[in-house]
Amino acid sequence: MQSLKQVLLGSVVMVGGFAAAGTAVAQTAVLEEIIVTAQKRAERMQDVPVSISALSGANIKDQGIGRVEDFATAMPSVYIDMRNLRTTAIAIRGIVSETNNPGVDQGVGVYVDGVYMGRPTTINNSLFDLERIEVLRGPQGTLYGKNTIAGAINFITRKPGEELRGDLSASFGNYDALRANASLSGPVVPGKLFVGVSGGIDRRDGLVTNMMTGTELDDMDSVSGRLTAVYSENEEFELVVRVDAARDRTNSGAMDILDNGALSGSPIADASGWDRKVLQDADTEQNRDVFGASAEVNWSPGTGKITSITAYREFDWFNFADNDYTALDYLGSGISEKQHQFSQEVRYASPDTGPLTYVVGAYFFQQRLATDAAARIGVDFGIYPEQVTGNILATVKTQSLAGFGQAVYRVTDKFSVTAGLRYTWEKKKVIHSQIGDPYELLQITMPERRFDRSEDDFSPSISLSYKWTDKILTYATVSRGFKSGGYNVFSVTPTDNAEYEPEFVTSYEIGLKSDLMDNRLRFNASAYYLRYKDLQVNQLLLVNGVPQYQTSNAARARSQGIELELTARPVAGLDLSASYSYLDANFLDYENATSSGDDFTGNAMVKAPKHNISLSAQYMMPVTDSLSLTMRGELTHRSRVFFEPDNVYSQGDVTLVNGRIGIGSVQGWSLFLWGRNLTNKDYAILSSDGVIIPGQQVVALATPRTYGLEARFAF
Numbered sequence: 001m002q003s004l005k006q007v008l009l010g011s012v013v014m015v016g017g018f019a020a021a022g023t024a025v026a027q028t029a030v031l032e033e034i035i036v037t038a039q040k041r042a043e044r045m046q047d048v049p050v051s052i053s054a055l056s057g058a059n060i061k062d063q064g065i066g067r068v069e070d071f072a073t074a075m076p077s078v079y080i081d082m083r084n085l086r087t088t089a090i091a092i093r094g095i096v097s098e099t100n101n102p103g104v105d106q107g108v109g110v111y112v113d114g115v116y117m118g119r120p121t122t123i124n125n126s127l128f129d130l131e132r133i134e135v136l137r138g139p140q141g142t143l144y145g146k147n148t149i150a151g152a153i154n155f156i157t158r159k160p161g162e163e164l165r166g167d168l169s170a171s172f173g174n175y176d177a178l179r180a181n182a183s184l185s186g187p188v189v190p191g192k193l194f195v196g197v198s199g200g201i202d203r204r205d206g207l208v209t210n211m212m213t214g215t216e217l218d219d220m221d222s223v224s225g226r227l228t229a230v231y232s233e234n235e236e237f238e239l240v241v242r243v244d245a246a247r248d249r250t251n252s253g254a255m256d257i258l259d260n261g262a263l264s265g266s267p268i269a270d271a272s273g274w275d276r277k278v279l280q281d282a283d284t285e286q287n288r289d290v291f292g293a294s295a296e297v298n299w300s301p302g303t304g305k306i307t308s309i310t311a312y313r314e315f316d317w318f319n320f321a322d323n324d325y326t327a328l329d330y331l332g333s334g335i336s337e338k339q340h341q342f343s344q345e346v347r348y349a350s351p352d353t354g355p356l357t358y359v360v361g362a363y364f365f366q367q368r369l370a371t372d373a374a375a376r377i378g379v380d381f382g383i384y385p386e387q388v389t390g391n392i393l394a395t396v397k398t399q400s401l402a403g404f405g406q407a408v409y410r411v412t413d414k415f416s417v418t419a420g421l422r423y424t425w426e427k428k429k430v431i432h433s434q435i436g437d438p439y440e441l442l443q444i445t446m447p448e449r450r451f452d453r454s455e456d457d458f459s460p461s462i463s464l465s466y467k468w469t470d471k472i473l474t475y476a477t478v479s480r481g482f483k484s485g486g487y488n489v490f491s492v493t494p495t496d497n498a499e500y501e502p503e504f505v506t507s508y509e510i511g512l513k514s515d516l517m518d519n520r521l522r523f524n525a526s527a528y529y530l531r532y533k534d535l536q537v538n539q540l541l542l543v544n545g546v547p548q549y550q551t552s553n554a555a556r557a558r559s560q561g562i563e564l565e566l567t568a569r570p571v572a573g574l575d576l577s578a579s580y581s582y583l584d585a586n587f588l589d590y591e592n593a594t595s596s597g598d599d600f601t602g603n604a605m606v607k608a609p610k611h612n613i614s615l616s617a618q619y620m621m622p623v624t625d626s627l628s629l630t631m632r633g634e635l636t637h638r639s640r641v642f643f644e645p646d647n648v649y650s651q652g653d654v655t656l657v658n659g660r661i662g663i664g665s666v667q668g669w670s671l672f673l674w675g676r677n678l679t680n681k682d683y684a685i686l687s688s689d690g691v692i693i694p695g696q697q698v699v700a701l702a703t704p705r706t707y708g709l710e711a712r713f714a715f
Helices: 002-021 057-062
Strands: 052-056 078-081 089-092 108-112 130-137 151-157 165-173 177-189 193-204 208-210 220-234 237-250 256-260 285-299 305-322 331-349 356-377 388-410 415-435 446-469 472-483 503-516 521-543 546-568 574-589 611-622 627-638 654-665 669-676 684-689 696-701 706-714
Touching (some): 057 130
Parallel strands (some): 108 151
Antiparallel strands (some): 130 151, 165 177, 177 193, 193 220, 220 237, 331 356, 356 388, 546 574, 627 654
C-alpha cells in the first residue's frame, strides 16, 4: 500500500509538470458558463450582483465530491463543522448558529431543489446526481427569508429529460470505505413523461477505537435514494415530483482526551489525545431516518412564469454519548427527535424583456419538532445504586408567513438598480416538561408548561450594478436581515422560560465580476462589512452538573473582510483556480457572557479563520485516440479557528493536500486513484472542557489521510 501512497502524493506534483507542457486536447479553451437560480430566475452567475460560488455537475465529479465536507474547505469565508450528523454547523463570514438546542434556528439556510431544510439534521447527507451547488455569502433575507442571516446553500439535483442517461460509480478506500452511486433517467412517455432514479451507499470503518468495548467509532453507514418524475407536454407547463429517503446507523461523534485532569496518573487515564483510541464504558451512537417529497409546478401562461413548490419533510433521530469520556459510569446523555415540516412557496417572475423585471411571491412554513433529551446518571457517580435517568420533554412548533418581492430596473444598458423587500411573521410555541432523577439531585421534575412568542420583521435590500463591458460587472449592496428569537428548551427552569431575542444584521458589500482573456480567465472579488445586533451565541455550560447549551444575545458583533476568486483555462485541458478570503470577525460588546459575569468583548467569533486559501490545478491530456489522462491537485490552508466565544480553545493553522489521477475513455468509463489529506495532518475540529471530570479537556479529531480507487461508467 506504500506504493499507492507514493503515487497519490506524486500526482499532486505531476500536475505542475504537465501544466508546463501545455498539450492540446479535444476540449474547449474557454471556461464553462454556469447558470444559477440564486435570485429565483435562471441567470449567468457572472451577471448576478451577489457574492456567490457555484460548482457545476462536472466540477463535482472532477473533485470527487460525495459529501458536504468534501467541498467545504475550498469556498471563501465558509467553514463547515461536520463533527456529527445532527448539529452540522455552517459558518459564513464568521456567522454560525450552534443548533444543538431544538429551540435555536440555523443562520445559513440550506435548500434542496428550492425546499428549505428546517433543521441541520438533514443537511449532512450523501451527494449524488447533482446538477450544481450554489453557495451565497452574506445575508439573503429578501428572497430567502429569516434563517439566511449569514448566507444560503442551494443543492440542485439533475432532472430527467428526453435523453437516456445513466451513471454508475464505486469508490473503494482505506478504512474499508465503500461509496457507490447509481442513477438512470430518461423518457417513459416520449415528449411527456420523464423519470429518473438514483441512490447511493456510503460506508466506512471507524476512525477511533473504543478500547473498552472494541467498537470502532466515527464510522459511516448510510443508504439513500431519490425518485424524480417530470411531466411536460410543452414549454409552457412543467410538473416535477421528487421523493427522497435516507438512513444512517453510525457510532459517530467520538471525543478523545487531551488532558485527563483529575484522573491524570490513574489507571484509567487516556494515554494520548491524538492516538484515536479512547477508553469509555459506553459507545457514541447516532441513528437517522429522513424522508421528503415535493411537487414543483412551473407555468408560463404567456407573460412571465409562475412557480409553486409544495413540500413535506420529516426525520427521526436518536443519539447517545458518554459525557464523562472515561471507563467510569458517571454520566451519559442522548436525544431522541421526531420532526416534520410543511412548506408552500408561490412566486411570479416577470419576463426578462424590458427595462423592469421583478419577482414577487409568498411563503408559508410550518414545523413540529418533538424532543426527548435524557441524562443518564451512572453508579460510579456515587449517588444511586443503579443507572437512573432524567428527561427533558419539549415540543417546538413553528409557523412562519412571508411575502417578498425584488425588482431590477435597467436605468441604462449599463446601469441597473435592484431593490427588494420581505415581510416575515413568525410564531413559536413550546410545550415543556421535565422528569427528574429519583432524588432530583441533578435534574428536578417540572410539570408541563406552554408558552409562545411571535414577531415580525421587514428585510429590505438595495443594490446598484454597473456593466463596464459585457464581461465586467461591479456592484454595491446594502441589505438587512434577521433571525427570529426563541427558547432554550434544555435550559428552562420553574421561573425562567430561557427565552432569547432575535438577532439583526446590516450588510454593506461591494463586488467585481469579470470574464477576461476571451473567457479564459475569470476573476471575482468582494469586500463586505456586517454589523450584527443582539447576535445569538450558544455556549455549553454546566447546569446543576448537567451539560446544557444556552443561548444568549451578544450585544454587538462585527464581521468584515475580502474574498477573491480566480479561475483560468490558459490552454485547452488545463484548469487552474485560486481563492483567498480575509475575515475579521469580533464581538464588539459582549459583557456578562456567562452566569459568572465574564466579558468576551473583543474576542474573535467562533469558526471564523482570518485567512483561507484554496489552490487547485487539473490537467487532461490524450494518451490515445480514445483514452485521456487526468491529473488534479488541491491545496487548502486555513488559519487559527476558535471553538467557543471565550477563545480558550482553538486549532492553529491547517494545510491540507488532495489529489486525483486517472484515465478516462470516450466510451464513458474512467478509473481514478484519489487521496485526501495526503500529508496525514492531525487537527481538531472541536475542543472544550470536559463535563464531569475537573480539569479534563476533550477533543474531536478531523478525518486523517484517506485514499482509494474510483471506477465510473456513464452513458
